[in-house]
Amino acid sequence: MTGARGSKDLRHLSAQSASVSIGEQTLRPVLGARTWMRFLRSPVVFAYLLLTPAILTMVVVVLYPVLSAIDISFRRVDIYSPGASRGPWTLANYARLLDTTGFWQAVRVSVAYVVIAVVFSLLIGFGTALLLNQRFRGRTLARMLVVLPWSVPPVVAVNVWWWILDPSFGMLNWVLLQLGVIAKPINWIASPTPALAAVSLVTIWKGYPFFVVMLLAGLQAVPQDLYDAGAVDGAGRLAAFQHITLPALRGVLALATLLTVLWVFREFTIIWVLTGGGPVRATETLAIMTYREAFANFRMGFAASIGVVTLLISTVASVFFIRQAGKEFH
């Protein structure tokens, strides 16, 4: 790939410039303006100069803040300020974390939320992509309308669903009552299990278009020859789907699922604006608990320890997932 080619080119170029600069040095031993220019023009220096703003930004606004957050997660700090003395390192926050029922509740809610939201986003996204991959009039318009929710601001998605889920005049209760699915209106946001369903519903609505876009792109990359060959061999539609379409989509499916899991696991806005983590913590995920402890209870050290555990979980999960996916493809 380009990487391998790049390094070969680079070696070639830097070898060349090195020999030139040795020649220069024998002529004039003093570092003059021209040597300086030559130094700036060398490919390695140029590459680093281009990277410098990005490296500085990452160090100043991401790496250093995250390291400070990890640091305070090991100290007894409530409202943290950089100058103040922090006391010695301690595992107190983590000990307390493992001891609180709230933490285990948040782990359970996070897992339930991620599983429900991702599975339904995938199923709806997959089904929709297969349907919109058929040839029919108005296909472009249908694709656009279906993918549109992806671009809707999360806060707006919450407002719209909040209205649809309204217990007295909302559309969803009315439809469910008409269909006879429920006997009396559900108070979606004020009761624990429906609230988790409500939060998941909004997340699914924001999440399925990503699968549609990715899978449509994947479906278009499956060569038609495979289907023709399959038809010659007498494969029905189901067999073609199982033996041609699914294997071809594996990579796209794995990538889209991983990215959606990471997104849902860290999701804050949808839950915070719709339920605030309630009622009685029924929708309090690890992300929500971190925020509440830091900015409502002002226990920043404790909040940071929850955040660090969240970071560990998503890192371990992604590494595991990428390993598994890697094993399957090679």
Place this chain on the structure above:
Amino acid sequence: MRRSLERILLYAAVATVVGVLFFPMYWMFNTSLAPQDQLYIYPPKLVHPNATFAAYAKIFRERPIERWLLNSLIVVIFSGLSSLIISVLAGYSLSRYRVGGSAALGYLLLSSRMLPTTLLVIPLFVFMSQLRLINTLWSVVIANVTFIMPFATWMLKGYFDSIPRELEEAAYIDGSSRLGALLRITLPLSAPGVAATALYSAILAWDEYLFARTFLTTNSVWTISVGLGSFRGEYITFWNEVMAASLVGTVPIIAIFLLLEKHLVSGLIAGAVK
């Protein structure tokens, strides 16, 4: 006969799926036009015979919506532009050169998406207070760079990878400097990619809620996201007003989305999933 039955079933399926998935968008539009007395009735009306723009007039009168829109625009422009400049340089370097640490930076940029934003916001809040940036748009501009820059760099690296390097080599032979070749040859050729990245960055910055909600405390400096999230918790909910405001906050994004549609896949893969 069987074929035409299949066609009918296909169209029915498409109509159902699109109808259900698009319904919330239609409902937002429909409710925003409802007169006040049509809100609290059952069954809900699918079309309002006396549609009115009264809710739009009222929200602009009673809430600083245009201020919120302007604040969001400022945040989008500044966080988008600064991310884009950094990302063009870094993305080009990652695409063309492999030096010690460039792989590490690439991984760092990718792995920043595993970072819980609710963890990052804690130290950032503290630093912003120290720098006295709380309650200014600068705090949000700086914080937005933490997630826009990593994705923009990867997206742009992908576009630069698709531009043949032979063109730059030809420029070197003609005496062009490295920076000159980037600015005069590669950048103009990747203009569609840069534009797509810019539009994506704009969507991310416009949608951002967590940093803005935490750093901006008075409602005159709120962005539109924070403003739209503030309806929740009010005593009486006038749904037509909530929906009108929400639609006003969505229209700019839909416009960008329509411009962007062609480039959606490459961007989504680069990591615009927020």
